[in-house]
Amino acid sequence: xxxxxxxxxxxxxxVGEALLELLALRDVEYFFAVGSGTDFPAIIxxxxxxxxxxxxxxxAVHELPGIAMAHGYAMVAEKTPCIMLHTIxxxxxxxxxxxxxxxxxxxxxVIAGRTAITEKGQKGSRSHIVHWGQExxxxxxxxxxxxxxxxxxxxxxxxxTLIDRGLAISQSQPQGPIYxxxxxEISGAPLIDRKVYGSPQLTPVxxxxxxxxxxxxxxxxxxKASNPxxxxxxxxxxSAAVTALVNFAEAMSIGVIESNPSYxxxxxxxxxxxxxxxxxxxxxxxxxxxxxxxxxxxxSNQTLSDNAVVISLGDDPLYSQYPYRSFPNDLSLLGDxxxxxxxxxxxxxxxxxxxKRLAQYKKYQQVNQKLKQVNIExxxxxxxxxxxxxxxxxxxxxxxxxxVITEFILDLTQTCFTQAGTYFNHASSGGLGWSLGxxxxxxxxxxxxxxxxxxxxxxYTFGVPVATHHMSALHDLPILFIVLNNGAWDRTRMASRAxxxxxxxxxxxxxxxxxxxxxxxxxxxxxxxxxxGEKVDTPSDLPEALTRALSIMEQENKQVLLNVITSxxx
Numbered sequence: 001x002x003x004x005x006x007x008x009x010x011x012x013x014x015v016g017e018a019l020l021e022l023l024a025l026r027d028v029e030y031f032f033a034v035g036s037g038t039d040f041p042a043i044i045x046x047x048x049x050x051x052x053x054x055x056x057x058x059x060a061v062h063e064l065p066g067i068a069m070a071h072g073y074a075m076v077a078e079k080t081p082c083i084m085l086h087t088i089x090x091x092x093x094x095x096x097x098x099x100x101x102x103x104x105x106x107x108x109x110v111i112a113g114r115t116a117i118t119e120k121g122q123k124g125s126r127s128h129i130v131h132w133g134q135e136x137x138x139x140x141x142x143x144x145x146x147x148x149x150x151x152x153x154x155x156x157x158x159x160x161t162l163i164d165r166g167l168a169i170s171q172s173q174p175q176g177p178i179y180x181x182x183x184x185e186i187s188g189a190p191l192i193d194r195k196v197y198g199s200p201q202l203t204p205v206x207x208x209x210x211x212x213x214x215x216x217x218x219x220x221x222x223x224k225a226s227n228p229x230x231x232x233x234x235x236x237x238x239s240a241a242v243t244a245l246v247n248f249a250e251a252m253s254i255g256v257i258e259s260n261p262s263y264x265x266x267x268x269x270x271x272x273x274x275x276x277x278x279x280x281x282x283x284x285x286x287x288x289x290x291x292x293x294x295x296x297x298x299x300s301n302q303t304l305s306d307n308a309v310v311i312s313l314g315d316d317p318l319y320s321q322y323p324y325r326s327f328p329n330d331l332s333l334l335g336d337x338x339x340x341x342x343x344x345x346x347x348x349x350x351x352x353x354x355x356k357r358l359a360q361y362k363k364y365q366q367v368n369q370k371l372k373q374v375n376i377e378x379x380x381x382x383x384x385x386x387x388x389x390x391x392x393x394x395x396x397x398x399x400x401x402x403x404v405i406t407e408f409i410l411d412l413t414q415t416c417f418t419q420a421g422t423y424f425n426h427a428s429s430g431g432l433g434w435s436l437g438x439x440x441x442x443x444x445x446x447x448x449x450x451x452x453x454x455x456x457x458x459x460y461t462f463g464v465p466v467a468t469h470h471m472s473a474l475h476d477l478p479i480l481f482i483v484l485n486n487g488a489w490d491r492t493r494m495a496s497r498a499x500x501x502x503x504x505x506x507x508x509x510x511x512x513x514x515x516x517x518x519x520x521x522x523x524x525x526x527x528x529x530x531x532x533g534e535k536v537d538t539p540s541d542l543p544e545a546l547t548r549a550l551s552i553m554e555q556e557n558k559q560v561l562l563n564v565i566t567s568x569x570x
Contacts, residue, residue: 022163028167032067071434072405080109086113098110107175148170160196171204173206208339215340222311232257312333380392385537393542393543395416435455455481456486480553486565490514492514493511496514522563
């Protein structure tokens with residue numbers, strides 16, 4: 001057996017160097033230096049001298065796309081990166097990214113420098129006017145609600161434990177970000193002891209499976225149900241879980257609905273894939289299996305049948321970090337989804353073959369396919385261009401392993417994602433602008449794959465496009481950005497129309513506080529960073545523009561942006 005207590009001697013002589021060397025020893029591949037500030041000198045000095053011993057440095061020129069990039073990398077590579085922010089100012093800008101990561105259950109090791117405590121007399125003492133204004137009474141409080149653990153490095157001899165503890169907690173299920181404050185004086189202090197363990201002394205806690213009686217009870221309910229359904233949103237975070245769900249659904253002959261999916265959870269071309277509209281099934285469903293689904297339906301306008309039984313499966317079925325959430329939960333299956341689905345399948349006596357149920361599914365799919373064709377025929381010639389037409393045209397040029405990152409904008413009824421790890425949508429936190437940086441992180445994780453980012457114009461602006469395109473060029477990460485530009489915050493327009501009891505919001509094309517026209521020439525922002533940009537305002541031009549954009553991205557290794565002028569929601 002491996003000697004887990006064997007010690008080695010670090011090359012580092014001071015804390016900043018040791019932090020980076022330890023992260024590399026613990027298999028952290030990337031260190032995202034986000035908005036480097038006056039609390040970074042010890043880290044900069046370390047990278048100046050011994051880069052080969054440390055995680056690869058990624059410069060992020062703004063906090064929002066920087067943290068989103070780390071998020072995207074972690075999401076696609078299924079590894080934990082380290083992020084360093086600049087004191088309270090970088091922390092404040094970065095909080096939105098931490099919230100997104102928390103709700104998406106993404107492991108991030110987040111460090112923020114803390115301004116020097118001393119005014120003179122020590123290496124790293126305050127040397128700039130900002131060092132007084134950048135001190136807070138409790139720096140961690142801005143992160144605390146959305147991280148799994150936070151602490152401050154107070155002595156050099158704590159470093160190894162805090163690296164191992166932070167990584168283990170962030171990677172334990174449910175996964176999420178953690179936070180460590182790094183005071184300037186400590187970061188440049190000499191090491192007390194250069195000996196560390198060669199292996200981490202803390203390992204992540206992995207979720208298991210529910211007890212056998214609970215498994216049997218769930219299987220009994222599902223086996224006897226007349227109209228069971230499976231509703232899933234975030235299962236596809238792990239590729240093994242997608243396979244487990246396919247095997248389980250096939251064995252039980254139960255249809256699967258992806259409700260507001262953040263991932264590719266179930267192949268869209270599978271006969272048991274029932275689309276994305278759960279409301280069509282709620283009235284008749286007698287047993288509903290929710291798998292990693294924070295918001296399965298909208299209670300304001302969608303209700304269950306009186307006799308419906310709801311089973312919730314996940315590493316936190318009650319979503320304990322959500323302050324208010326009222327969805328029924330008649331039986332909890334607390335555990336790792338992949339393992340639990342496999343355990344459920346082992347208790348399935350025979351393969352279920354409910355012909356009546358399968359016939360219903362087929363009928364629904366035929367209706368869906370007919371509606372899809374009607375929508376395409378209706379939208380293909382509309383000016384401004386219909387978002388449905390954009391989604392359809394994109395689906396025609398996608399390869400099975402292309403990675404698409406979007407943010408509430410791609411119409412999944414027009415696509416056909418079949419492989420795990422090919423589709424990623426925003427978490428339910430709604431901190432917009434995430435997808436731009438996330439696409440860069442996905443490309444960093446999978447450099448051999450084509451990455452396409454599909455966004456609205458409002459979201460594009462939230463993503464700090466100047467910084468994003470700069471980072472794309474800086475790190476040689478060519479992405480295709482498709483901006484659906486309708487000159488408005490369309491989600492807000494839709495919410496206003498739904499809220500209004502009068503005709504003012506319903507009938508006006510220009511709704512107050514929602515309109516963004518005239519919009520900038522977004523394609524020129526990409527050009528300014530050395531990329532290719534093009535405006536598309538005619539629907540018949542779109543297929544050729546997409547083909548051209550992908551060719552330029554691949555053949556010329558350039559980032560590309562298509563500014564597609566689209567219609568607003570009606």
